[in-house]
Amino acid sequence: MNSLSDFVIVSAMLFGIGVYGLVTKRNALRLLFAVEIMINAANLNFIAFGQYLPFEGSAQTALPNAFGQTFVLFSIALAAAEAAVILAIVVVAYRLHRDVDVSELKSLEG
Amino acid sequence: MVLTVGSAIVALEAKEIVYGAIGLAGSLFGVAALFFLLDAPYVAVFQIAVYIGAVAVLILFTVMLVREEKWAKEAPATSATKIAGIVTGLAITIALVVAALDTNLDQYTTISNSATFVDIGQLISTGDAPILLVLALVLAASVVGALTLSRADREEPK
Numbered sequence: 001m002n003s004l005s006d007f008v009i010v011s012a013m014l015f016g017i018g019v020y021g022l023v024t025k026r027n028a029l030r031l032l033f034a035v036e037i038m039i040n041a042a043n044l045n046f047i048a049f050g051q052y053l054p055f056e057g058s059a060q061t062a063l064p065n066a067f068g069q070t071f072v073l074f075s076i077a078l079a080a081a082e083a084a085v086i087l088a089i090v091v092v093a094y095r096l097h098r099d100v101d102v103s104e105l106k107s108l109e110g
Numbered sequence: 111m112v113l114t115v116g117s118a119i120v121a122l123e124a125k126e127i128v129y130g131a132i133g134l135a136g137s138l139f140g141v142a143a144l145f146f147l148l149d150a151p152y153v154a155v156f157q158i159a160v161y162i163g164a165v166a167v168l169i170l171f172t173v174m175l176v177r178e179e180k181w182a183k184e185a186p187a188t189s190a191t192k193i194a195g196i197v198t199g200l201a202i203t204i205a206l207v208v209a210a211l212d213t214n215l216d217q218y219t220t221i222s223n224s225a226t227f228v229d230i231g232q233l234i235s236t237g238d239a240p241i242l243l244v245l246a247l248v249l250a251a252s253v254v255g256a257l258t259l260s261r262a263d264r265e266e267p268k
Contacts, residue, residue, distance in 0.1 A: 013115050016203030019198055023191070023194060023195035023199070024196075029172070030127070033134045037118050047145055047150050052215075066229040076160050076161070078245065079165075080161075084168065085259075100176065
């Protein structure tokens with residue numbers, strides 16, 4: 001549990017679980033869960049690579065390897081905003097259709 | 111690691127969606143623990159505060175707000191869909207794992223001078239300051255949009 005490939009493998013497993021959820025589930029909230037899991041897999045990769053791989057030119061800029069962590073901070077904030085919007089859409093869809101099954105929401109279908 | 115992956119599976123497979131939400135919170139907590147292991151305590155605390163403190167609670171409230179027996183126990187997916195999902199997820203996982211093991215990732219060790227709060231703060235407030243400002247605007251806009259969406263049809267004539 002100390003080498004870089006361990007974290008990459010955990011991240012790959014989380015991503016696979018997220019893809020499975022996206023393919024299988026039809027409940028809008030479950031889809032949100034799957035997307036959040038995939039976002040976390042990506043964040044884990046960013047932190048792991050930022051912590052292990054040396055950054056070119058980090059000696060000159062005196063900023064060791066904060067880039068991965070900074071990126072993940074922004075990513076977490078974006079994911080929170082996205083979750084808020086999706087939950088609002090779910091509430092509206094439930095109010096209009098009394099259902100959150102995405103295969104039933106066909107009013108926008110061409 | 112087991113907590114992270116196991117809770118992620120629970121989040122998607124639990125019969126009651128409330129338990130699924132709790133499983134998602136457990137999975138996010140596991141990722142935060144991995145951040146601690148990776149010597150990134152600031153991001154880990156941020157993850158706990160934002161995800162467990164805000165997003166998980168938000169999801170739990172939504173689940174309870176729109177809860178109904180009809181879909182709280184959702185209809186099981188057809189077996190063809192389920193098999194397709196398992197095959198796709200497994201294929202992507204195996205491909206990524208094989209690709210990761212095929213490289214020489216393990217030759218790298220952790221960098222001794224890992225980033226501190228000061229480094230992150232310097233980076234955010236100097237080089238990445240425009241990103242921070244845009245992100246603040248995006249966050250504000252999305253919250254306003256979410257509020258508007260949730261109260262939109264209250265003003266329509268009955």
